[in-house]
Amino acid sequence: MAAVTTTPRQKVGWTTANFVVIALALIPVLWLASLSFKTPAAILDPSLWPHNWTWGNYTQILNTSQFIQPLINSIGIGLISTLIAVVFASMAAYAVARLRFPGKQVLIGMSLLIAMFPAIALVTPMFNIERSLGLFNTWPGLIIPYVAFGLPLGIYTLSAFFREIPWELEKAAKMDGATPFQAFMKVIAPLAAPGMVTTAILVFMFCWNEFLFAISFTSTTASRTAPASIAYFSGSSQFSVPTGPISAAAVVITIPIIIFVVFFQRRIVAGLTSGAVKG
Amino acid sequence: MSTSAEITTTDAPAPAKKKGKAPLSEGARAERRLGWLLCAPAVIVMIAVTAYPVGYAIYLSLERYNLELPQAVKFIGLSNYGAVLSSPYWWQALKVTAIITVFSVAISLVLGMLLALLMHRTLFGRGTVRTAALIPYGIVTVAAAYGWQYAWTPGQGYLSALFNSNAPLTTEYKAIAVIILAEIWKTTPFMGLLLLAGLSLVSEDLQKAARVDGATAWQRFTKITLPLMKPAILVALLFRTLDSFRIFDNIYILTGGTNNTGSVSILGYDNLFNALNLGIGSTISILIFICVAIIAFVFIRLFGTAAPGADIGKR
Numbered sequence: 342m343a344a345v346t347t348t349p350r351q352k353v354g355w356t357t358a359n360f361v362v363i364a365l366a367l368i369p370v371l372w373l374a375s376l377s378f379k380t381p382a383a384i385l386d387p388s389l390w391p392h393n394w395t396w397g398n399y400t401q402i403l404n405t406s407q408f409i410q411p412l413i414n415s416i417g418i419g420l421i422s423t424l425i426a427v428v429f430a431s432m433a434a435y436a437v438a439r440l441r442f443p444g445k446q447v448l449i450g451m452s453l454l455i456a457m458f459p460a461i462a463l464v465t466p467m468f469n470i471e472r473s474l475g476l477f478n479t480w481p482g483l484i485i486p487y488v489a490f491g492l493p494l495g496i497y498t499l500s501a502f503f504r505e506i507p508w509e510l511e512k513a514a515k516m517d518g519a520t521p522f523q524a525f526m527k528v529i530a531p532l533a534a535p536g537m538v539t540t541a542i543l544v545f546m547f548c549w550n551e552f553l554f555a556i557s558f559t560s561t562t563a564s565r566t567a568p569a570s571i572a573y574f575s576g577s578s579q580f581s582v583p584t585g586p587i588s589a590a591a592v593v594i595t596i597p598i599i600i601f602v603v604f605f606q607r608r609i610v611a612g613l614t615s616g617a618v619k620g
Numbered sequence: 621m622s623t624s625a626e627i628t629t630t631d632a633p634a635p636a637k638k639k640g641k642a643p644l645s646e647g648a649r650a651e652r653r654l655g656w657l658l659c660a661p662a663v664i665v666m667i668a669v670t671a672y673p674v675g676y677a678i679y680l681s682l683e684r685y686n687l688e689l690p691q692a693v694k695f696i697g698l699s700n701y702g703a704v705l706s707s708p709y710w711w712q713a714l715k716v717t718a719i720i721t722v723f724s725v726a727i728s729l730v731l732g733m734l735l736a737l738l739m740h741r742t743l744f745g746r747g748t749v750r751t752a753a754l755i756p757y758g759i760v761t762v763a764a765a766y767g768w769q770y771a772w773t774p775g776q777g778y779l780s781a782l783f784n785s786n787a788p789l790t791t792e793y794k795a796i797a798v799i800i801l802a803e804i805w806k807t808t809p810f811m812g813l814l815l816l817a818g819l820s821l822v823s824e825d826l827q828k829a830a831r832v833d834g835a836t837a838w839q840r841f842t843k844i845t846l847p848l849m850k851p852a853i854l855v856a857l858l859f860r861t862l863d864s865f866r867i868f869d870n871i872y873i874l875t876g877g878t879n880n881t882g883s884v885s886i887l888g889y890d891n892l893f894n895a896l897n898l899g900i901g902s903t904i905s906i907l908i909f910i911c912v913a914i915i916a917f918v919f920i921r922l923f924g925t926a927a928p929g930a931d932i933g934k935r
Contacts (some may be wrong), residue, residue, distance in 0.1 A: 355742050362738060363752040369805065370755060372778060373767040387781035429665065432658040441648070442655030448663065455670050457862040457916065461885040462909040465892050465901035466673035466680060489669030492662050521654050550760045552869045557889070568762040572873065584770060591763035598758040606751045609758075613810065614817035 370595065376588035384584050398589035408590055410562040411570035415594070418480055418566060419548040422487035427541050429488070430495025431533065435525055437496065438503035439511075452493035460490070464557045471558055478560045486554050491544040498543060501615035502536025503529075539612035542605055546598065567594045674909065680902035687896035700903040710904070712880055713887040714911075719796060720883065721864040724803040729857065731804065732811025739812065740819045753809040761806060765873035768802045789874060795881045802870045807863070811856050818852020819845070858919045862912055884908050 372389060377398050379391045386392070402408040437445055467486065468477070476482035506529060514524040530537075555569035562570065571590045574583045602609065644652070681701070684694045704710050739749055756764070771777035774787050788794035822845050830840045846853075868885040871877055877886040888908065892901035 355738070356745070358738050359742055359745050359749050362735060362749055365805075366752040366756050366809070369764060369767045369771070370759065372771055373763065376767075376770055385776050387776055387778045389778055429662040433662040436655040436658040440651050440655040440658075442652045444656070444659075448659055451663070451666060455666055457859070457912065458670060459862075459866040459885070459905075459908045459912050461866060461868065461888045462677065462905040462912075463670065463673050464889065465898060465905050466677040467669070468892060469680070469898060470673060470676065485665070486669050489665050492666055496662065521650065546758055550758075552760075552762050552872070553885070553889070556872075557893070568760050571762060571766070584776070587766050588770070591760070591766050594760050595763050598760065599755065602751055602754040602758050606747060606754060609754055610750055610813055613813050 373588050373595070374592050376584060377592045379585060381585055398585035399593075402586045402590050402593070406562060407574070408567070408570060408593075411565050411567045412593070414480070414562075414564055415549060415567040418483050418487065418564075419545050421480070422484045422491060422548045423541050423545040425484070426488045426491030426495050426544050427499075427537055430492050430499050430540065430544075431530070431537060433492075434496050434499035434503050435529065435533075437500040439508070448496075452496045455490065456493035456497070458490075460553050464553060467554075468557060477558060478564050480564055482558045483554060483564060483566070486558075487548045487551065490551075491547055494547065495540045495544055498540045498612050498615055499533070499536055502539070503533060506532050535608070536612075539605070539608040542601055542609060543612050546601065549594070549597065674906075677902040677905045677909075680898050681906050683899050685897070685899040685902075687898060696899075700899050701907075704900060704903050704907060709887060710884075710907070713882050713884045716796060716881060717865060717867065717883040717885075720800055720803065720867055721861060724800045724807065724864050725857065725860050727800070728804045728808040728811045728860065729853070731808045732815050732856070735808060735812030736815035736819050739816050750813075753812060755809075756806050757809040757813075759806075761869040762873055764806060765802060765870045768798060768805075768870075769874050772798055790879060792880045795875050795879055799867075799870050799874055799881065802874065803864065803867065806870075807860060811860060814856040814859070815849065815852055818849040818856075821852070822848045854919070854923045858916070861915060861919070865912060865915065866908075884911070 368389075375389055375391050376384065378394050378396075379386070380393050380395045380397065383391060383393055433448065436442065437448065463486070471477040471482050476485070510528050510532070511524045514528045515521065519527065550568070551566070552568050552572075555566040556572060559565040559569060565573070567590070571587055571594075574587050574590070682695060682697060684692065684696045684699070686692065735753065739746065739753070742749060769789065771779040772785065772788050774780050774785070779785075780788075785794075788798050826844055826848075827840055830844055835843065866885050867883050868889070871881060871883055871886050872889075875881040877883075877890065882890070884904065885908070888901055888904040891897050891904055895901075
């Protein structure tokens with residue numbers, strides 16, 4: 342796209358730079374993957390390539406409920422939070438993008454405030470509230486804060502997407518006798534689907550990544566998510582650090598992220614940049 | 621094109637009574653109702669999870685409240701604030717947080733700009749670079765943090781072997797440097813993508829005109845690109861600064877806050893879960909909240925309306 346003439350030497354320069362960026366981005370991940378395939382004896386070998394490959398670390402973590410249950414929790418809590426956040430955010434974003442009503446600026450301001458909110462400031466009071474409501478160490482105890490923090494991201498991203506939709510279709514639907522709500526559900530929602538998928542990916546990645554709430558509002562594997570559970574892995578003895586299993590678990594929770602990134606790279610980039618910069 | 625191009629001038633948050641205003645048409649009233657109805661679920665959840673707990677935290681911060689001594693709960697006014705603000709732990713944590721924030725944001729801004737220029741200018745492999753760059757952004761921070769921890773463990777890690785270093789995670793400033801490195805690796809791609817979006821708004825014609833006039837690449841960058849990108853840079857800076865200020869995951873895994881490497885978030889967490897002190901924990905929460913408010917205020921004051929959201933309603 343950049344129609345700038347490039348000399349061969351510049352071409353080599355840009356290509357080298359590309360490779361440097363790719364290497365810097367990937368080496369720490371590959372290192373983790375290599376650790377996860379090393380035998381316990383070879384863990385103390387700093388080479389990036391394991392000499393003896395083993396699946397042992399994976400079979401070890403995948404055979405205990407210490408990791409499987411948190412993995413299920415992560416998937417369940419992530420999916421439910423994402424679904425609720427995307428539905429609520431779509432409704433609000435539609436209103437922001439399309440309707441005229443007082444209080445719109447307040448909603449936008451509030452979303453921004455929450456997007457930048459220091460999560461730790463909520464941990465102490467929420468911990469006490471969740472204990473008294475019986476939400477501590479339950480799925481809803483994590484889903485509720487995840488929805489709240491997913492919403493600003495969702496409202497932001499979706500209202501940017503919603504502005505690009507051809508709204509004449511909505512008018513046509515209304516002229517055919519649809520109520521504004523029907524026009525939203527039957528005409529706009531399907532058109533908005535791509536934006537909603539993007540938003541869902543971003544919100545799910547947030548939930549999947551979240552750590553502070555996950556260690557603060559859970560106490561057992563009943564609701565602890567995968568990242569939090571890794572921090573509680575223990576070695577066979579007090580003095581052995583379970584490097585191999587931790588690395589394997591870290592790789593397992595990285596796999597969905599890599600799948601998202603590889604298949605939805607364009608969408609993620611569009612979603613991340615849509616809300617923030619166009620002004 | 622769309623009617624949403626105008627901002628409504630009313631900023632009454634609650635359902636405004638239509639006193640003293642021209643009566644609304646039936647359609648406008650229905651639109652209003654629908655607007656509130658559609659926003660209601662989001663607003664309720666956001667208030668329930670943030671505004672209410674913050675109010676509750678203010679209340680808790682005025683009490684002596686230790687979970688180990690539930691019968692000794694007592695209203696003590698501002699004593700907790702006095703205790704925290706006169707404690708060296710708070711100032712140490714604030715110092716560490718400030719150091720990490722300043723260095724990681726500044727360095728990731730420079731690297732992010734280079735990354736943005738690369739992603740903008742590169743002629744092939746564009747998708748591959750973006751995909752690769754998104755991996756640090758997307759990876760679970762905890763997973764990456766373990767990678768860094770092992771990489772710097774003497775006798776085990778490749779970085780430790782490469783730099784022949786001596787357990788950097790056990791001394792204060794080296795550990796902070798490792799934490800900053802982990803933060804930079806994780807956040808530069810996001811910075812780069814935000815800046816890339818800003819970069820794509822800089823007109824190519826202007827660049828060409830400047831080139832014809834004999835401007836060097838550096839002159840074009842500082843005189844054309846940077847000024848035009850100012851809004852994008854400020855948004856990225858504000859987001860990243862506030863995000864960095866709440867750093868928790870990387871420190872928790874890399875050092876656990878030992879050797880004076882704890883951030884304010886780590887301090888708040890420790891006061892709740894290790895000291896079981898709700899009163900002091902809440903006080904720290906409120907102080908962090910005030911710090912974040914000050915940072916946001918300073919940014920918006922210094923840079924005017926370039927803050928994000930100043931324009932979101934208008935587009």
